[in-house]
Structure formats: structure tokens, C-alpha cells
Amino acid sequence: MSLSLADQAVLTLSSVNRPGIVARVSGYLFEQGCNILEAQQYDDTASGQFFARIRFNRVDDTAPPIDAIREGFETVARRFDLVWRMRPCDEERRVLLLVSKFDHCLADLLYRWRIGEIRMAITGIVSNHPIETYRHLDFDGIPFHHLAVTRETKRQQETEILGLVEETRTDTVVLARYMQVLSDEMSAALAGRCINIHHSFLPGFKGAKPYHQAHARGVKLIGATAHYVTADLDEGPIIEQDVERISHQDSADDLIRKGRDIERRVLARALAWHLDDRVLMNGHRTVVFRD
Structure with missing residues (x-):
């Protein structure tokens, strides 16, 4: 056999x-x-x-x-x-990674890819920050694209990203702490194949500075959510979530530090399951056949 x-x-x-x-x-x-x-x-x-x-x-x-x-x-x-x-099963899915200044999720995915934990062909890394931001990371020959973005250039920048997706035959786009809100048009173009990691246990504390919001509310659990991107901000079908217990002694900075660890593992699991065809859409929800 x-x-x-x-x-x-x-x-x-x-x-x-x-x-x-x-x-x-x-x-x-x-x-x-x-x-x-x-x-x-x-x-x-x-x-x-x-x-x-x-x-x-x-x-x-x-x-x-x-x-x-x-x-x-x-x-x-x-x-x-x-x-x-x-x-x-021997077909490697092609993945484009988008990142901003915070690179912990990017570094984690590169490590898991390098040791063979996540099987994928990385078609490129796109950032709105220059490559010098990541001088401590080894991109191992992966093409890097610095595509700066402002309010005035957002449409043009997104057109360039979609051009890269088509040119590289990318299957999946990962927002590895890419801190830009995608336009409705781009969200639609990437429907079902764009995964975002949100540094909050959605649907709570959406938008900017969720850890500061959580700290202000005195929460006892913080978390992260990986979900498919839709035009509705932070409302896409959820793939994976995780939490960690905190206490009144933790500052907002402590929450951010602990949150980085949650974000890394949640995004890695969500991407691995997606690439292994373990996530099926069920309306606004997902069915996840975990390994």
C-alpha cells in the first residue's frame, strides 16, 4: 500500500x-x-x-x-x-505574507515553514515598512516587496498587491499583523482565501488598541482570533481562538507581551488547518476538522 x-x-x-x-x-x-x-x-x-x-x-x-x-x-x-x-497532498499551497511593523507572527510563520511544520510555498512578503525594519530576520531568498501606503495611495497599493497575488499564483494571503484595513474591493477579491490575526478575543474589543481596551475594563482573560477577512471589519468567519488568564497585576504592556504569544500560535494553527483543507465554510461560521 x-x-x-x-x-x-x-x-x-x-x-x-x-x-x-x-x-x-x-x-x-x-x-x-x-x-x-x-x-x-x-x-x-x-x-x-x-x-x-x-x-x-x-x-x-x-x-x-x-x-x-x-x-x-x-x-x-x-x-x-x-x-x-x-x-x-503533495501539492504545496502558495502563500503571500503581509506584515507591518510588528513582526512576531511573521517570524513565527517563517520558522515553522523552515522546519517543515507548515507546508507551503511562500510567494513573497509584502510590507508597508522598508526591509530594514526586519534586518534581524532571515528571509531565506523570499522576495520582499516594500509597498508604502497612505490614504491617497491606498487604492494603487492594493492594486499592486492584487497584481502580486495573480502574478505569483498565490492561493492564500495572510495578514500577519498587517495593520491596514483592506478595502471592500480587496476583501471581495480575496474572499475565502485571506486570513487575519486579530489581537483580541473577538467579538470583544474590536478596532484600535484592544489590549488597552481590555486593561481598562479589568478583564481576566485575553485572547486572539484568526478569521477570514470580509468587508465587515473584524466580522469574518472565525477559524481559531485562544485565551490566557491574566490578573490585576498585569499592565497594558504585560497584556501586549502575553498577547504576542497567543497571536503567534493562533495564526499558525489557523493557517496550517486552512492549508490542510480542514476549514469549511458554514455561512458566517466555519467547520474546522482539527487534526
Whole structure:
């Protein structure tokens, strides 16, 4: 039995829940000479929607190639009106990282990428600050683009970013503490493939200086939220959140320092799950099949 990534694929699907979906999908994979390695499913009784993620492999060389299996699956998908995707596991997703002055999330993602913890092809790093801001980081040959932005040049700057996305065939854009609000037009262009890390446990303390807001309220928990970007500021579907307990002894600066650690791990988990096809959209929410 082959377990190489080249012989594996991930199938994700969603649809109105109805009898027979799992039986037909698993039956089809069996007919194609495939073996299911991992299967997760969720029936949202509130919305009547069904979601599934299946990782499978070709048992041996007598099975059709993944492309042919994907093409043949169209018949099953049409029968059940599935929204679906089948992606080979050896296909690296292409990721563009956007960052501003605070670089802790960027440094963390670069480290996880370098040691192979997050499999991705980084197509570039874009910042509204010059490269000298990050002189202590090793970009390891990753193209760096300094695209300064002002209120007057915002449209032009965003056009350049979208141009980079298209030129580099980028699949996913990550706002790794990129402290610029995207326009409605850019948010729409990147719908479902742009992840933001917000240094607050949304929906609380949105907008500027959330840690200062939290400190002023005397909160006992701080957190961070990774979510998909939408035109509604900080209202996009949430992928992952985490919190940490604090006390009355912590200053606003303490909250910021502790918050950096939460932001790093939350963004890393959200991006890894997204790249591994573990996040499925469910209206304004997400279904996350955690590993």
C-alpha cells in the first residue's frame, strides 16, 4: 500500500444533508482502488448542512491517477449537489505574507515553514515598512516587496498587491499583523482565501488598541482570533481562538507581551488547518476538522 504524498489526496465536501452521501462517496473511492486513511464528518442539524473531509490514497499503481479520480467524482457530486474540492497532498499551497511593523507572527510563520511544520510555498512578503525594519530576520531568498501606503495611495497599493497575488499564483494571503484595513474591493477579491490575526478575543474589543481596551475594563482573560477577512471589519468567519488568564497585576504592556504569544500560535494553527483543507465554510461560521 502506497503512503507517499504523491498517491494521497484530500476530499472536502458540503451539501444539504441527505441519506446516502457517505455510502456513495466511500463506495466511489473503493471502486477507484483507493483506501480511506482519515475521515471526519459533521451534520449541522441547525442548518441541515452536511460537511466531510476525507483523506485517501491510491492502494497501488493499478488505481487511476488522482486527476482521473477527481474528474470521475463529478458524477457523484452532481447526484448529491455537492460543493467539493479534491486536492493532491503533495501539492504545496502558495502563500503571500503581509506584515507591518510588528513582526512576531511573521517570524513565527517563517520558522515553522523552515522546519517543515507548515507546508507551503511562500510567494513573497509584502510590507508597508522598508526591509530594514526586519534586518534581524532571515528571509531565506523570499522576495520582499516594500509597498508604502497612505490614504491617497491606498487604492494603487492594493492594486499592486492584487497584481502580486495573480502574478505569483498565490492561493492564500495572510495578514500577519498587517495593520491596514483592506478595502471592500480587496476583501471581495480575496474572499475565502485571506486570513487575519486579530489581537483580541473577538467579538470583544474590536478596532484600535484592544489590549488597552481590555486593561481598562479589568478583564481576566485575553485572547486572539484568526478569521477570514470580509468587508465587515473584524466580522469574518472565525477559524481559531485562544485565551490566557491574566490578573490585576498585569499592565497594558504585560497584556501586549502575553498577547504576542497567543497571536503567534493562533495564526499558525489557523493557517496550517486552512492549508490542510480542514476549514469549511458554514455561512458566517466555519467547520474546522482539527487534526
